Amino acid sequence: MKMVLIAAAAATALGSFSAYAAGHSENPMVGGAPMLAERNIIENAVNSADHTTLVAAVQAAGLVDTLQGDGPFTVFAPTNDAFAALPEGTVETLLMPENLETLQKILTCHVVATNAMSDAISTMIADDNGSHPFTTVGGCEFTLTQGEDGTIMIEDGQGRIANVTIADVVQSNGVIHVIDSVLLPAM
Structure with a gap:
């Protein structure tokens, strides 16, 4: 119930973030x-060999049912390499039952309660003079920018940058954008 309420609040707050681009064929x-x-x-x-750590974390956090829900979600x-780049022992510590709330917070900071395709994100960045702030389902405030090569980048709450390496992976309940860094909330 808590996740549903958070998702509903995030969807309301992110009305300008909401967009779905039709015509993506494959x-x-x-x-x-x-x-x-x-x-x-x-x-x-669960079929991506590059996301086994993320899947294990989602399972440990009890978020499987949420991310199988109707959505829409942008994730x-x-x-795995992004998780491996965290300080040694971080993933193992987060997966401990006593760290459930922290794990849930970090994971929900990777989710926006809308369908946001890369062309819509690029438009929002351009409309906001190169920097578009947004709030995640987990309440994290991050900023979207775009590199000269068109790469969408996300600055997390600690000033770290994640790059979208594969964009617009359409799902029945949203879209996935693969990133090369774990997004962390402000401390």
Whole structure:
């Protein structure tokens, strides 16, 4: 119930973030697996060899049912390498039952309660003079920017930058954008 209320509040607060671009015909491969648009976020993520740590974390946090729900959700999905780049022992510590709330907070900071395709994100960045702030389901405040090469970047609450490496992976309940860094809330 708490996650539903958070998602509803985030959806209301993010009205300007909401957009879905039709016409994307075929999803990219992710982690060596086809991402099927008729499957939900969890059904696709479990098939990606690059997202086993994320899937384990989502399971440990009890967020599987939420991310299998109707959505819509935009998920910025860190790869295994992104989790491995965290300080040694961080992932293992987060997966401990006593750290459930912290794990849930970090994971929900990767989710926006809307369908935001990369072209809509790029437009929002341009409309906001190169920097678009947004709030996640977890209440994290991050900023979207775009590199000269068109790469969408997310500055997290600690000033770290994550790059979208694979954009617009359409799901039945939203969209996934693969990122190369774990997004962390402000301390």
